[in-house]
Amino acid sequence: MSLYTSSAVPAEQAVATRGARAYAWVVFALMFCLLLSDYMSRQALNALFPILKIQWQLSDTQLGSISGVVPLAVGVLTLPFSLIADRWGRAKSIALMAALWSLATLGCAIANSYHEMFLARIFVGVGEAAYGSVGLAMLMSLFPANLRSTIAGGFTSAAAFGSVLGVSVSGIIASHFGWRWSMALMAIFGFALVIIYFFVVTEKRVACARPDAVSATPVHERLKLTPRALAAALFPSRSVFCAYLGSALQIFIQGTLFVWLPSYLNRYWGMPVSKAAVVAAGLVLVSGLGQFLCGVVTDRISGDSSLKRWNMAIAYCLVLGILLAIAFRLPPGNLQLALLAPAVLFLASSFGTCSAIIAGATPPAIHGSAFATLTLFNNILGLAAGPFFTGVIADAVGLQGALRWLPLAAILPFAVYLIGRRYHIAEARRAERSSRATV
Incomplete structure (x- = not known):
């Protein structure tokens, strides 16, 4: 095939x-x-x-x-x-x-x-x-x-x-x-x-x-990719695999909060269903705004440097984990909400950082397949896994207890980003030595 x-x-x-x-x-x-x-x-x-x-x-x-x-x-x-x-x-x-x-x-x-x-x-x-x-x-x-x-x-x-x-x-x-x-x-x-x-x-x-086209004749370059060659193009290095995986593990947190926040506000804040839904929706909207702002900030700071994008991914994930850890250790109230609002700004920051890293490391001809692969990782390991496993933990220790442990989940993407950054540096050095050897 x-x-x-x-x-x-x-x-x-x-x-x-x-x-x-x-x-x-x-x-x-x-x-x-x-x-x-x-x-x-x-x-x-x-x-x-x-x-x-x-x-x-x-x-x-x-x-x-x-x-x-x-x-x-x-x-x-x-x-x-x-x-x-x-x-x-x-x-x-x-x-x-x-x-x-x-x-x-x-x-x-x-x-x-x-x-x-x-x-x-x-x-x-x-x-x-x-x-x-x-x-x-x-x-x-x-x-x-x-x-x-x-x-x-x-x-x-x-x-x-x-x-x-x-x-x-x-x-x-x-x-x-x-x-x-x-x-x-x-x-x-x-x-x-x-x-x-x-x-x-x-x-x-x-x-x-x-x-x-009116004045130019398009020149087509057809590439024959076997499944093995396509897989090699989608996963050209260990650092790119880390970008796929780190994004999905961070989306695990986003998927959990989007699903369980209305129930959390209803059970522990005593909000009626309608009010809990509106407050949770407001936090989702803040997350969408944060997705856009994190992308803008990352581009401004990183420029053409993939290493700086790795640094931004690490920084965003660290801030997210710290803010969530403090917020869910507080009793329900306005102070907790004041910390949740800035925390959710960083929930979807991985879209701007990891997408750019993957795009820079994969051939333009297969970017559609690369982003579809990122979607697969995000949905299965993130959006699907997060709500389910949080529900399992909630049955054992209660929803409040489950969400108090959720910030620990930020350790996983944080660690993957650190490993990915290390691989990226090593791969860049090998590429530089190889280019010098061919001169």
Whole structure:
């Protein structure tokens, strides 16, 4: 079996037609809203944990599993589903994905037991599995190269906003109309977007709206990659493996807090479900802001130096662990919240540091596969594992006790970043000696 990829960047039309550009922005708006729906459907259930725990007599392990199974499915299926979508057609694939996760969310609304809910949540993950990678790939094809960073940043920011809306709106609706309506309205929102998308976005229209080459002939360089060669390109060194692993271990903490904060605020702060959901959503929004700010600060300080990026990753992780350790040792109250707010600024700092390290060490022709691999690591070892194992510990020592031990989890990515930095220095020295020897 061989995998083909291309390192060519097609020459793009200097000025797109006004109609094509307008259509591209319409597609962007729809894709942004679909990513909102994606994360609203994924995160809405977290606000309902206190209700389901009592109504269905669920353990924290069970609650963690119905949350963690979604990113687990996403992590496992992202790569194969992305390859299928590239061959079958991205526009059609996206419509099918959104319809599936909306239908599965409706299934969550009518579930009558833990097992039915667990099955429905699996299909939520199946539907969402490749949307981020396929959606971004389609948007990149609609805009000229000088807008790609803007499009990528704008599109992915919908994940943070969707998480906030999903948790906060779900808690409010559940308090007034019952938890089933929370999930049902998420499904209705998704179905409405699918209908609009189906009539607006087609393969033919997307192809016509792409910027065309007018004065240059693209030169294609096809690379034949066997599975072994692809694996070697994705993992070219030990330091790159450390970047994948360190990011996932740090996301373990993020996934845990996003899932369990509403329950923690409800149980130990005495907040009603609706208020706990709103406060937790605010912290998620702070985390999204921190993701952007950490990326900006890292670029300003590091420049072209990968070593400085390793230093920033280590520093962010250290600050995160210290702030969380102090916050969860304090009694519930405003002081604890005052420390949690700056702590969550660093939850997603690994996206800016590790993504840049991986991009600098892997061939540009396979960056899509490299970031899909990072997504796999983050989802399976981070977003899926964090909520589940925290639920298991919470059943043994209580949720407050489990979260008090959570800052120790920061030791693992901190250690991996230190090891990765050491490998990076050694690899840079070997590369320098090799270049001197060939002169």
